[in-house]
Amino acid sequence: MTESAKAAQPVSGQRILVTGGAGTIGSTLVDQLVDAGAAEVVVLDNLVRGRRENIAAAAEKAGDRLTLVEGDINDLGVVRELTAGKDLVFHLAALRITQCAEQPRTALESLVDGTFTVIEQAVEAGVKKVVASSSASVYGLAEQFPTTERHHPYNNDTFYGAAKAFNEGMLRSFHAMKSLDYVALRYFNVYGPRMDAYGVYTEVLIRWMERIARGERPLIFGDGLQTMDFVHVHDIARANVLAAQAPVTDEVYNIATAQEISLAGLAEALLAAMDSDLTPEFGPARQVNGVTRRLADISAAARDLGWKPTIGMDEGLRGLVAWWQAETQGISA
Numbered sequence: 001m002t003e004s005a006k007a008a009q010p011v012s013g014q015r016i017l018v019t020g021g022a023g024t025i026g027s028t029l030v031d032q033l034v035d036a037g038a039a040e041v042v043v044l045d046n047l048v049r050g051r052r053e054n055i056a057a058a059a060e061k062a063g064d065r066l067t068l069v070e071g072d073i074n075d076l077g078v079v080r081e082l083t084a085g086k087d088l089v090f091h092l093a094a095l096r097i098t099q100c101a102e103q104p105r106t107a108l109e110s111l112v113d114g115t116f117t118v119i120e121q122a123v124e125a126g127v128k129k130v131v132a133s134s135s136a137s138v139y140g141l142a143e144q145f146p147t148t149e150r151h152h153p154y155n156n157d158t159f160y161g162a163a164k165a166f167n168e169g170m171l172r173s174f175h176a177m178k179s180l181d182y183v184a185l186r187y188f189n190v191y192g193p194r195m196d197a198y199g200v201y202t203e204v205l206i207r208w209m210e211r212i213a214r215g216e217r218p219l220i221f222g223d224g225l226q227t228m229d230f231v232h233v234h235d236i237a238r239a240n241v242l243a244a245q246a247p248v249t250d251e252v253y254n255i256a257t258a259q260e261i262s263l264a265g266l267a268e269a270l271l272a273a274m275d276s277d278l279t280p281e282f283g284p285a286r287q288v289n290g291v292t293r294r295l296a297d298i299s300a301a302a303r304d305l306g307w308k309p310t311i312g313m314d315e316g317l318r319g320l321v322a323w324w325q326a327e328t329q330g331i332s333a
């Protein structure tokens with residue numbers, strides 16, 4: 001059997017560890033793994049951002065097939081215990097880019113040391129494949145659009161992006177040293193249900209929904225011309241499942257929609273999704289991050305993983321609004 005064919009791993013009937021599985025993307029992946037018939041799903045999450053409620057529905061469905069272990073990816077003993085006997089590891093635990101900038105040492109311990117522990121123990125345990133979450137942040141402000149996976153990482157100047165690039169490097173080195181099969185997925189701009197509506201690092205969409213619900217105009221700092229490439233959390237979770245199943249190893253893939261939307265366009269789309277006739281308000285520019293454009297080339301994921309995004313922005317934003325209203329205002333979705 002070729003190296004690539006050996007890397008095709010089913011999800012059904014498998015014993016699986018999901019780090020960060022109580023978070024936005026991880027919990028959505030847990031739903032899909034349970035639905036796909038995984039034999040056992042263990043979530044390792046220290047709940048710094050994740051929430052038990054995120055996996056409550058999956059837990060009800062899965063019964064004793066799903067376990068939440070409240071613990072840290074830096075805890076070697078716990079990671080050793082939880083990787084033992086697993087077929088697959090989905091590694092999603094990480095801190096947000098903003099927190100990494102404010103607390104680089106904490107970020108180093110979590111994103112770098114923690115990821116090392118997960119990879120090292122996955123190898124020790126003889127796990128068949130690791131699917132890891134990377135980020136478009138590895139590109140910084142790209143020089144070529146649409147941006148392919150071959151684009152260099154030297155324009156990134158964030159600690160978060162640096163850690164994600166090093167994570168990819170670690171995976172590659174463990175593939176070379178220890179024949180670890182892995183796929184890393186570079187998500188672009190993520191949105192969807194279970195986005196953090198409570199924490200300090202809430203996304204712009206959450207802040208805007210709060211304002212619009214109060215009858216206030218969504219506030220854009222600067223001209224709103226910077227663009228993003230949004231991809232729905234359900235599509236991202238599906239990319240993880242396909243990355244496990246596809247006969248590929250030692251590869252990274254962009255996960256995005258290949259659709260560019262400006263910040264101002266996003267505000268307009270959100271207003272439409274909330275049936276509001278308000279218009280965006282523009283405030284003084286704030287230098288939050290230097291990435292003014294994102295647009296991915298996603299042909300590699302289509303070719304090798306059979307993955308394509310299925311949820312468009314209008315549908316996705318309406319679903320996000322319905323979830324957020326149910327979550328925060330007790331209005332049923």
Ligand SMILES: NC(=O)c1ccc[n+]([C@@H]2O[C@H](COP(=O)([O-])OP(=O)(O)OC[C@H]3O[C@@H](n4cnc5c(N)ncnc54)[C@H](O)[C@@H]3O)[C@@H](O)[C@H]2O)c1
Nearest residue numbers: 020023024025046047048049050072073093094133135190
């Ligand atoms: N959301 C985005 O825009 C985005 C974009 C690109 C990549 N990613 C990556 O996708 C992955 C999932 O992101 P998300 O949006 O679901 O974020 P999230 O914050 O909702 O989920 C991350 C989870 O990891 C947990 N966690 C953090 N540090 C931990 C540690 N040391 N030990 C155990 N658990 C820990 C958190 O409690 C949380 O539940 C992350 O690796 C992230 O870097 C996210």
